[in-house]
Amino acid sequence: MSVEERIERLEQRLSVLETLVRQLAAPRGAAGGAEREARAARSAAPPRPAAPPAPSPASPSPRSSPITSEQWIGQRVFLGIGVAALLAAAGYLLKLSFDRNWITPVMRCAGGVGAGVVVGAIGWRLHRRYRTYGAALIGAGAGIIYLSVWAAARLYGVVPSATGIIGLALVSVALAMIAYAIDVEALGTSAALGAFFAPLLLGESRANSDLLLLYLASMACGLGLVAARRGWRLTMFVVAASYFGVGAAGAATRAIPWAVLVYGVAGGTAGLYLGLRERWWETRFLTFSGGWWLLAAANDRLETHWVTLAAAIVLAAPVWWHGLRFPRVLPIHLQPLEPGTPGARRESLGWSAGEAGYFFVTPLLLAWAVRAANPAWFDATPGLTALAVAVPYLLAGYLRPLPAFAAAGAAALGIAASQHWDGPAQVYVLLGLSLLWATLDHRLGRTDGRWYALLTLLAALRYLFDDGWRIRDASDAAFTGPWALGLWGAIATAVMFAAGWWRVVDDREETRVVRSGLWLVAGAMTLFGVTAEIRRYFQLRSLTAESASLASGLSVSAWWLLFAAALVGAGFRLVLKPVRIAGLAVAGLAVLKVVLFDLSSLDALYRVGSVFILALVALSLAYLYYRSDRSARAL
Secondary structure, three states, rough: OHHHHHHHHHHHHHEEEEEEHHHHHHHHHHHHHHHHHHHHHHOOOOOOOOOOOOOOOOOOOOOOOOOOOOHHHHHHHHHHHHHHHHHHHHHHHHHHHHHHHOOHHHHHHHHHHHHHHHHHHHHHHHHOOOOHHHHHHHHHHHHHHHHHHHHHHHHHHOOOHHHHHHHHHHHHHHHHHHHHHHHOOOHHHHHHHHHHHHHHHHHHOOOOOHHHHHHHHHHHHHHHHHHHHOHHHHHHHHHHHHHHHHHHHHOOOOOHHHHHHHHHHHHHHHHHHHHHOOOOHHHHHHHHHHHHHHHHHHHOOOOOHHHHHHHHHHHHHHHHHHHHHHOOOOOOOOOOOOOOOOHHHHHHHOOOOOHHHHHHHHHHHHHHHHHHOOHHHHHHHHHHHHHHHHHHHHHHHHHHHHHHHHHHHHHHHHHHHHHOOOOOOOHHHHHHHHHHHHHHHHHHHHOOHHHHHHHHHHHHHHHHHHHHOOOOOOOOOOOOOHHHHHHHHHHHHHHHHHHHHHOOOOOOOHHHHEEEEEEEEHHHHHHHHHHHHHHHHHHOOOOHHHHHHHHHHHHHHHHHHHHHHHHHHHHHHHHOOOHHHHHHHHHHHHHHHHHHHHHHOOOOHHHHHHHHHHHHHHHHHHHHHHHHHOOOOOO
16 A cells, blocks of 8 residues: 555544544534434435445556556556566676676676566565556566576576576476466466476486476476466466476486376376366366377386276376266357356356367277277277276266266277177177167166167168178078078167157157157168068079069069058058058059069069059059048048
């Protein structure tokens, strides 16, 4: 507080004391009248706004109006020019004194340190009244001391390099403490830059990499704690970038593997936790990628790889913590949330794209760590790696309603099944898993398992009609072979899901679309799957190619017409117009086939049979429609 402000407050207090004394000295009646008049005057006068509380000595006084462009140029631009010129003058003075040999190197460096202390002390003195100006002078003083220590170690060789690095670190730590005390982020960022650049400025190419990691870890611990306590985002970004950048470049391949592992895990875990908690996307990106990269670098040189798995679990812990704290995933938004978003609103908004990416990439990295523990053992049993990852995620996701963990576990279990089984057995297992997820929805009252069931069913169908179809050989019988059994299982699963086993919630639009799509898929698989099995049946029989083609052509036409009639009949019985329309569409395809292909390619007897079947089915369909129309008129 300035002297003028103190005098002003003292005068106010004296004025209040004079008023009180005057009221006490006046006669009782007069005093009562004066008091009543004063109360009346106060009640008639408009209320005055309460005076704002006096600012504390450590906090800046609030601005009454925004700063103008003229003030910004005068205060900020020229302040920056002055600080830069002051540092340049100190550097030129050191160089000039060295070139002209005015004073000894020790005196030059000591004088620079003294000048920096004086400039910093002036800034400390002024920062209470002029916050930015004082902080700039403090930073300039620290910069002069920093240059002086660097000159003593690098230019003049007055002190060894190790001592110089320690001196630069002490200067940076002192500046960080001052920044924390006066709450100025720019000084904290400058301190972080100075601390992490010290090894680059004074380090030697053959320096001890283990000591470098210890130094970087010590600086990051102190400066990171300051940045976290004050909420300094830029400072934390500098700390994270320097921690992993300098550490990876200077010691990742030369330090002891255990030291690299501990260094990467400690920094990655702490930084990722802070980045997720504060929603600082740049900090969590640097720490996530840097931590896993250093873990991989250490694993390449370790003899015991089980420790890699333990370290990977520690690195994954912040991501799991975030998933447990905010279980709602959807909707996923591209833009990161503001750091000041309240917790309740934060939980209702879902995850950002970055948060979802870290969560669902972590199981893949854990799978790498699991295999790295014993590659020969896990490679001997395909799918065991994915199973080891799936089990804990499924337990976490189903013991509590945590859809993100359950989704990761379901995906890992599906991958394990695909890797362990091949051929039709893979289709059977995937279909069983899809039924399992749908069943758990009904048993546990959940709604997320239906999506795992749907995706698992799609994976089974992809393999059935792609790889499974290509590797099918002549030993696989039609209708009853392993591939055909997989087809019937897929049709039955799709029908079960469409009929209600795939849980529908509140009859939403997307669920109605999914159920309609399941009916369509089941019908298409039935129509074309049976068609393929009919052709295969006649191809595998001991018939000539011409006889097999004629018999299969007639059978396919008959199957299509019968399937169309079944759809139309079911549509009338269940009063479902879409089913009837689908039956008419299949019937139209059958008619086109008979007219365009059967009449031109089939033999006489097969041609008669095809047309006769067409006539019977067409008459049956017409009869169904006439009977339906008559029933409607009777009503």
